Amino acid sequence: MRREGPARGFEAAEFKVRTEKAQKLMAAQGLEGLLLWSEPDVRYFSGFHTLFWQSPTRPWFLFVPASGKPVAVIPEIGAALMRQTWIEDIRTWSAPAPQDDGISVLTELLAPLAQRGARLGVLKGHETSLRMPLGDWERLVQALPGLQLADATSLVQGLRMVKSVAEIEKLAHICAIGSATFDQVPSQVSQGMPLEEVFRAFRREALAQGADDVPYLVGGAGPGGYIDVISPPSRRPLKQGDVLMLDTGATWDGYFCDFDRNFAIGAADDAARRAYDVLWRATEAGIAAAQPGNNCRDLFQAMQRVIAELDDQGGDIGRLGHGLGMQLTEQPSHADFDTTPLQEGMVLTLEPSLGYGDNLIMVHEENIVIRAQGAELLTRRAVPELPVI
């Protein structure tokens, strides 16, 4: 049952290429360094991969200089693991240390930049957050007068959007595991089963199929459809006439799939079948539009035109898909506001949604990679008609 995956981790050459690409862009933008603090950004340039980020206690930093390898500024507990990456300059402190949680180590590292009034890139734009205490950030800025801060969000997000061959292999692997897991749902789910047991069975099956973890699993079930797409499971048993939706972000070697499937329990009514049909065809339109030369807005509009047959709001989940990689959702967004050009190597979700009936919502999702000729599916395409279990 278990499929063999590609190799874990990446060659050092991969990190070198990523770093040099960033440094080229930094030079063009007059940045003499880049300070990163989020799990995926630190991992992208270092290969440092641990679930320990789930503890909010300790901040972690990676500094990308104008040339040469990045410098890690991290709690001592991470030093052994960081030494296994391509990073050589690893500066640590004994954390947690509420009075000085890495701030003086960072200050020493950045002081030369501050002294010459250099520009430091940090990520403060859309889809970012400050993964350190705001008070510590304020203290750091105060300790470095002269340092100019610049927003490097689009620099880093722009690099991360286009996946390497090795990244696409990992993403294809976890999407295949997700597809195989969904294939087992009809044999594992039946009327009377509480939704929380449906979720548990799905998680166990994904692991059996080879996933490392299933950090994201949401869904819903209700008569004729569901009213919400981000809920944890209730104990309500599945009933005849329910529509069940499961949406999963499973991971392999730190890369996510993110897609969903719908199932009718016992029987499907016309409204649910119609909604499913519209979303299936909206996805087809998305697949056709997902090629170099188009942008995210084109993709959005191609799907929206089909969705409008039933609903001109699209269920208001705000967009109809997004980038996919080390995070469940990444840049870009398939939305009217996003004119990011589609490029070869982008891995994306197509995620049309619509409202129907009495406050019901339906979603549909596939994962693709953009090739020179157009979209290549990483997920096994959903069947064209709402399947009945």
Place this chain on the structure above:
Amino acid sequence: MRREGPARGFEAAEFKVRTEKAQKLMAAQGLEGLLLWSEPDVRYFSGFHTLFWQSPTRPWFLFVPASGKPVAVIPEIGAALMRQTWIEDIRTWSAPAPQDDGISVLTELLAPLAQRGARLGVLKGHETSLRMPLGDWERLVQALPGLQLADATSLVQGLRMVKSVAEIEKLAHICAIGSATFDQVPSQVSQGMPLEEVFRAFRREALAQGADDVPYLVGGAGPGGYIDVISPPSRRPLKQGDVLMLDTGATWDGYFCDFDRNFAIGAADDAARRAYDVLWRATEAGIAAAQPGNNCRDLFQAMQRVIAELDDQGGDIGRLGHGLGMQLTEQPSHADFDTTPLQEGMVLTLEPSLGYGDNLIMVHEENIVIRAQGAELLTRRAVPELPVI
């Protein structure tokens, strides 16, 4: 095999009590509101519970006023779920919206406070982060001249540290599930099994035992011991003489256990047995010291005195345990710097660690709740001698 858990969720009265306690402290500190943006803080006062926070795309906010119920300022996609909580005033926007991701809705809500120069509490201290773009935060502050910002970290952390009866029930339930899962390790793990398969089997067993999820699982294995305690698994097969450690944060209804167990594969050498014995006795000393009247430093020192028999650095993981609840690690810290008094209802980990041999590290961990008479174990106590599989 599956154990019946307590009820999911909380009564509305629980959120009312939490909110009124916060408001009493806010009044004492001259705060006219509290703005929250992290998953556990928003959930603590609202009951809003979803894995959707894993998507970094959208910010979520909860405002706690001086009196009355909190106000949610959230993306439209979360409205249906938020309406199932006790919150009534739910203000939404169609997110993502990079140009204005909730900032104008927040500005309108907070403008009256700003106009009268009121003080707003935000969390900017130790163990917090800013879960919104830094650039948006800067824009919000600029849009509200006159608003005074105050650090409310200890106010909120102080409340969350002491668990309610219903919270302790959930924590006891997931700790029992974790204990039952570890009991199965000897029958599921054997020489030759790759570490990634050990992890996968553990995750599947925890789900079978009733966990909702196993978001955190780290560990290591190596001849005579392991060198790191935060790694993901390798494909290296377990060998005779290895010491294997698994450290898990499994969840039930949004509450974590966090503990580990050590196993020798085939045989244990004297150094590993000695390290295990010291840590086991350090934990006993921690259990004895974990009572009202003592503080976190006392607890730290009680464990450290035993650890010093072998190692006076304690492996430098920075502390010897911490709070436990909606997060894998919470306040307080069992460290020399933390003089938080131990109180009835606190749920804590005791986590002594030490370095030994050639760069090896060993950890040991139990979860307890502080009662009037002292510590009550929530985990089934580890056996006093390193078990051999």
